[in-house]
Amino acid sequence: MSAAHLALxxxxxxxxxxxxxxxxxxxxLAAQLQEDPRPPPGGAPLAALxxxxxxVEARRTMPGAETQRAVANLTNSEAEAWASGxxxxxxxxxxxxxxxxxxxxxxxxxxxxxxxxxAGHYVREAIRPHVLGRFEDMLLAAxxxxxxxxxxxxxxxxxxxxxxxxxRNRGLNENLAREILELHTVTPAAGYSQSDVxxxxxxxxxxxxxxxxxxxxxxxxxxxxxxxxxxxxRVPEGLEGGAAxxxxxxxxxxxxxxxxxxxxxxxxxxxxxxAMVRQVEAAxxxxxxxxxxxxxxxxxxxxxxxxxxxxMRPPHDLALAALRAVGAPPERAGLAIQAMNRLAQPLWSxxxxxxxxxxxxxxxxxxxxxxxxxxxxxxxxxxxxxDAQAAAEAVLGRLGRDALRREIGRAGSTRDALTILLxxxxxxxx
Amino acid sequence: xxxSHLPAIGRRxxxxxxxxVATLANARLALGQAPGDPRLVVILLRGALDGLDxxxxxxxxxxxxxxxxxxxxxxxxxxxxxxLGGFYGLHPAMAGLHALYAxxxxxxxxxxxxxxxxxxxxxxxxxxxxxxxxxxxSGWLNRALGALPPRRNGTPRSGLAVGxxxxxxxxxxxxxxAYAQAPETDAPGELVERIRALYQGDALLSRPxxxxxxxxxxxxxxxxxDAARQGGFAALAGIAGRLLxxxxxxxVAALELGGxxxxxxxxxxxxxxxxxxxxxFVALKEGLGPAxxxxxxxxxxxxxxxxxxxxxxGTDHGTAGVAFxxxxxxRGGRVIADWPGVGEAQLHQNRDLAATRDLRAIAKxxxxxxxxxxxxxxAAAFPGSDTVRPEGGLLRG
Numbered sequence: 001m002s003a004a005h006l007a008l009x010x011x012x013x014x015x016x017x018x019x020x021x022x023x024x025x026x027x028x029l030a031a032q033l034q035e036d037p038r039p040p041p042g043g044a045p046l047a048a049l050x051x052x053x054x055x056v057e058a059r060r061t062m063p064g065a066e067t068q069r070a071v072a073n074l075t076n077s078e079a080e081a082w083a084s085g086x087x088x089x090x091x092x093x094x095x096x097x098x099x100x101x102x103x104x105x106x107x108x109x110x111x112x113x114x115x116x117x118x119a120g121h122y123v124r125e126a127i128r129p130h131v132l133g134r135f136e137d138m139l140l141a142a143x144x145x146x147x148x149x150x151x152x153x154x155x156x157x158x159x160x161x162x163x164x165x166x167x168r169n170r171g172l173n174e175n176l177a178r179e180i181l182e183l184h185t186v187t188p189a190a191g192y193s194q195s196d197v198x199x200x201x202x203x204x205x206x207x208x209x210x211x212x213x214x215x216x217x218x219x220x221x222x223x224x225x226x227x228x229x230x231x232x233x234r235v236p237e238g239l240e241g242g243a244a245x246x247x248x249x250x251x252x253x254x255x256x257x258x259x260x261x262x263x264x265x266x267x268x269x270x271x272x273x274x275a276m277v278r279q280v281e282a283a284x285x286x287x288x289x290x291x292x293x294x295x296x297x298x299x300x301x302x303x304x305x306x307x308x309x310x311x312m313r314p315p316h317d318l319a320l321a322a323l324r325a326v327g328a329p330p331e332r333a334g335l336a337i338q339a340m341n342r343l344a345q346p347l348w349s350x351x352x353x354x355x356x357x358x359x360x361x362x363x364x365x366x367x368x369x370x371x372x373x374x375x376x377x378x379x380x381x382x383x384x385x386x387d388a389q390a391a392a393e394a395v396l397g398r399l400g401r402d403a404l405r406r407e408i409g410r411a412g413s414t415r416d417a418l419t420i421l422l423x424x425x426x427x428x429x430x
Numbered sequence: 431x432x433x434s435h436l437p438a439i440g441r442r443x444x445x446x447x448x449x450x451v452a453t454l455a456n457a458r459l460a461l462g463q464a465p466g467d468p469r470l471v472v473i474l475l476r477g478a479l480d481g482l483d484x485x486x487x488x489x490x491x492x493x494x495x496x497x498x499x500x501x502x503x504x505x506x507x508x509x510x511x512x513x514l515g516g517f518y519g520l521h522p523a524m525a526g527l528h529a530l531y532a533x534x535x536x537x538x539x540x541x542x543x544x545x546x547x548x549x550x551x552x553x554x555x556x557x558x559x560x561x562x563x564x565x566x567x568s569g570w571l572n573r574a575l576g577a578l579p580p581r582r583n584g585t586p587r588s589g590l591a592v593g594x595x596x597x598x599x600x601x602x603x604x605x606x607x608a609y610a611q612a613p614e615t616d617a618p619g620e621l622v623e624r625i626r627a628l629y630q631g632d633a634l635l636s637r638p639x640x641x642x643x644x645x646x647x648x649x650x651x652x653x654x655x656d657a658a659r660q661g662g663f664a665a666l667a668g669i670a671g672r673l674l675x676x677x678x679x680x681x682v683a684a685l686e687l688g689g690x691x692x693x694x695x696x697x698x699x700x701x702x703x704x705x706x707x708x709x710x711f712v713a714l715k716e717g718l719g720p721a722x723x724x725x726x727x728x729x730x731x732x733x734x735x736x737x738x739x740x741x742x743x744g745t746d747h748g749t750a751g752v753a754f755x756x757x758x759x760x761r762g763g764r765v766i767a768d769w770p771g772v773g774e775a776q777l778h779q780n781r782d783l784a785a786t787r788d789l790r791a792i793a794k795x796x797x798x799x800x801x802x803x804x805x806x807x808x809a810a811a812f813p814g815s816d817t818v819r820p821e822g823g824l825l826r827g
Contacts, residue, residue: 312634360634366642369635370616373625377617384595388552407624412477412551412691416621423617423625425632 002397003305009399009430010267010309011299012092014321017387017394029299032091033292037098037131049146052117053213059113071113076337078120079347083333086320097131097295098123099316100266102348104259105142105184106355107151109348114213115151119348122147132292135259135284136250139184140243143176144216146209152176152353159205159224172224177201179353180249190254192231199228203235203242256284262358263298269310270359276301309399309429312360315343315372317430322376322422325395326383335379342375344368373423380418388417400426468724468759468800469674470682471714472571474597475707475731476555477690481751482737482772482783483700484524485538485765489517492773500697500739514538518765523704526712527756531763535722536711536756537824539792540767543733543785545815549747551691554732559599561790561812568602570811574797575604575682577807590680592670600684607680618689620699622646663687664709671717674725682801685710690731694742711756723758726800726825730789737777748782753792759800761826788818795820 007025008015015021022028052074059067086095102123109116126145130138142148149155157173158165165171177200181192206223210216218239228235235245249255260281264272280297287293298304313321319339328335340346350356357363380386392400392408404424411417421427486501487493488511493501502522503510511519512528518538520528530536546557557563561570575589589606591597600606617625622643629639663685670683687710689703707729715722734751750770755762770776770784778784790812797803797811798820812818 364635364638366638366640366645368642369639370622370642370646373622374616377621381593382595385598385601401628404628407628410691410693411624413555413688414552416477416624416688416691417552419617419621420625420628424628425635428635 002399005397005399006305006307006309008092009321010304010311011096013086013095013317013324014430015395015397016324017327017391025305026300029093029304030296032093033132033295033299035091035094037091037094038129049118049121050212050214052121053114056113056117071117074117075109075120076334078117079337080333082120082123082347083320083336084330087323087328087333087336088330093295093299094131096267097291098128100263101131101138101291102127103350103355103358104262105138105148106350106353107145107147107348108350108352109346110351111151115147118145118147118150118213121145123348130291132295133290134250135255135289135291136247138291139180139250140246142184143180143204143207143246146213146215149176149207149209149216152179154204155208157201157205157207158222159202161226162205162222162224164219164222165224172198172201172205174198174201176207177204180246183354185249185258186231186252186254187258189257190231190252196231199230199235200245202228203230203245206239207242251289253285256281256289260284260294263294266358267298267311268301268303268307270361273303276303309426311430312363313428313430314356314358314363315340315345316347318343318372318428321395321427321430322379325391325422325427326379326386326418327391328383335382339375339379343371372428373419376422377415377419380415380422383418384413384415386414386418388414388421391418392421395421396426400424467681468726468802469718469721469757470571470796470801471670471674471725471727471757472599472682472684473707473710473727473729473754474555474559474599474684474686475690475729476551476686476688477731478551478554478733478735478747479690479731479751480692480696480700480735480745481540481731482734483696483745484521484704485514485540485752486511486519486521487517487540487769487772488519490769490772492771492776496737496772497739500743514765517769521701521704523701524708526708527754530711530715530756534763535715535758535760536754537760537762538765538767539753539755539787540765541750541770541783541785542753542767542787542789542792543750544789545818547749549733549749551732551747556598558730558732558789559597561793562814566813569597569599570793571599571682571684572602572604572606574801574803574807574811575600575606576602577803577810578681578801588681590670590673590683592666592683592685597684597686620689663706664713667710668713668717671714671719671722673717675718675721692735692744693740693746694744696739696744699744707754711754714756725757726759726796727754727756728792728796729754729756730793734783736781737772737783738781749778750783750785753789755792755824759825761823766821766824787821788815790815790818791821792824794818795822795824799825 003025004021007029011029055067055070055074059071089095107119107122109119122145126141130141152175153173154176158170160171174197178197181197182188202224206219208217208219226237230245233245233248235241260277261272263280264277280294283293283297319336323336337347345356388408392405404426407420408417411420483501488504505511505513505519509522512522513519527536544558545563546554548554556565559569560566578588589600591600591606596606626639626643629636667685670685673679674683687707692699714727718725730753731751733749735745735748740746768786770786774780794808794812797808
């Protein structure tokens with residue numbers, strides 16, 4: 001197996017023809033984890049959250065074509081900025097981690113126009129800065145972000161005994177509290193009860209969105225008074241108590257197990273080897289939840305540069321890998337966004353708070369596989385000056401079978417040859 | 431998807447200044463009075479068309495020994511060839527072209543090849559498009575465009591690439607317009623078949639892939655999905671015709687059609703592609719309207735195929751084949767060939783139809799006698815071809 005190819009395919013978006021492979025793949029991976037994950041300045045200017053919100057509000061009150069277009073431009077420019085960053089990046093591992101954590105703490109553009117324009121901001125500001133930091137910081141940033149408070153409807157949750165609750169006869173919304181426990185942190189394996197969910201929901205009352213989506217706001221008047229007990233922990237009234245409990249959840253051994261299993265499953269195999277999971281879990285435990293430490297162990301497992309690619313590339317990764325393979329410049333990032341729509345994984349739009357599914361079975365439906373062939377054929381038509389044989393050597397190296405190489409050589413046109421390469425079983429995996 | 435009868439201009443088209451064409455196409459009916467600039471359409475048949483099956487020299491006594499009952503029956507028999515004057519017969523899938531031939535608006539060039547003798551698709555296509563014996567960074571049609579009179583500011587480019595990408599044929603120093611068709615078509619069935627073979631034995635993916643292919647075949651049987659696909663090329667050709675028809679529209683267009691690489695099961699695989707090409711000729715004529723009388727269409731392929739049928743009822747990469755000419759400007763109704771014969775001793779390397787004509791002679795004649803380019807421009811389009819004289823008498827008038 002070619003270690004350099006595996007490094008780029010398992011932990012990135014695949015090689016790019018004409019770009020030399022890393023001479024020392026292990027070091028190349030480790031070096032990325034020393035970088036600042038925040039995007040370099042000078043990219044496309046992206047709107048502040050409140051600007052986005054104003055636009056959406058304007059659309060609501062004056063549904064003119066112009067505001068419609070402004071909202072569409074905003075969502076498109078966020079998406080294209082993300083995709084062009086992925087195409088141009090020197091640190092694909094970081095982009096893969098950003099995608100992983102964005103999906104772990106998922107918000108969805110399907111939740112409406114505000115959610116659609118806020119998702120990019122959420123990924124940039126709540127997820128990306130923390131992918132090599134501490135999980136508790138990422139969790140807190142995610143839960144405080146308007147996109148999450150809106151998506152999991154906590155902004156409207158009101159303590160029944162709070163001044164606002166008594167006045168308006170409205171009450172708790174358990175949505176966010178339940179998903180934090182079930183999906184983001186300890187999982188049902190930790191053995192919490194319905195009353196833990198209810199009490200945690202009370203803890204989170206008052207965690208809301210500032211007017212005009214200017215950011216997070218704690219609304220004391222909506223916060224359920226008094227201390228609460230969740231999973232045996234006493235949680236004092238107020239914002240600080242809630243933040244401290246989130247940190248406790250983030251450091252919980254069941255959370256570390258959950259995160260470790262998901263990470264290994266995402267990068268290695270649908271059913272991960274328990275021994276590998278234990279190593280990542282130990283890194284999280286020993287460092288108090290350092291995601292950078294977890295990532296360092298993840299990429300230095302003995303299987304990292306030796307096990308054959310066993311995961312199905314979801315449409316996200318397929319689109320980016322294919323665009324890199326045909327040498328698409330970052331300006332053509334829009335093609336990746338179109339591909340994700342066409343292959344049923346639109347950007348930042350998972351169908352549920354659980355995020356996109358992450359096993360092969362979810363992406364290998366009969367029509368889904370043929371849709372990949374069709375999309376690939378269309379892409380190959382746009383890049384029909386690519387040298388398909390050279391591209392095959394560059395992007396797969398020895399991971400490509402002789403039979404594939406033969407079919408590429410026998411194809412009747414460059415377009416057909418590229419389609420065969422990019423639709424091959426080898427190229428569907430990472 | 432556009433619902434209008436007007437062509438949809440892709441984003442790239444707009445960027446390249448084609449917007450004017452869409453509005454001008456409105457005035458198509460007024461084009462009768464438009465000045466008579468010539469139009470040239472080049473169709474690239476990628477994958478190597480078997481000329482001996484598309485235009486069968488049924489009058490050659492060696493054919494029976496060579497191919498037996500592989501080609502369609504002789505003219506007059508059921509499903510038989512469409513006669514081209516007693517020696518050659520056109521494949522029955524090309525009734526539209528045959529009608530043009532009968533109206534003296536189409537001609538066949540046979541036993542023709544480029545100057546190269548490689549049997550690699552990629553290399554040969556590059557050389558065919560470069561118009562030279564070595565690879566070049568620009569195409570002959572692009573270099574020819576450079577010699578066309580300059581256009582007024584704001585009018586579309588003279589050249590138009592119809593499809594998703596600009597082929598080498600039209601790449602080079604002279605900017606051309608590009609038109610991206612929407613919606614895109616599915617991958618062709620024979621390509622899916624090749625990919626399907628690569629999935630066989632894949633524990634995870636082979637079953638769903640097989641099911642997907644079966645589902646498609648069923649859908650094709652039910653709703654004629656393949657028929658819809660075949661409309662793809664004809665629709666594109668029709669759009670090209672309308673764009674070329676516009677008074678201020680482009681004058682030169684390139685289209686591409688793949689699917690000719692019939693290594694196996696040729697009897698089943700070739701007719702659908704021939705039908706697409708045939709429908710494309712008809713659609714071009716319709717789209718061009720009155721401008722058809724000032725149009726020449728040239729369809730060429732990178733090389734022909736082996737004279738003998740191979741072990742899988744197909745043919746392999748060969749040498750000479752056919753080129754098609756159509757359009758009101760063409761002096762049609764004839765087959766242009768110095769027939770080399772297909773007897774054993776007459777085949778090139780005892781294998782392929784021998785080339786007795788150079789494709790460049792045909793292309794050069796179109797540049798000189800149809801687009802009326804000066805000799806130095808024709809020479810720049812086909813460097814190193816001084817000894818290849820333009821084919822005389824290709825055009826009317």
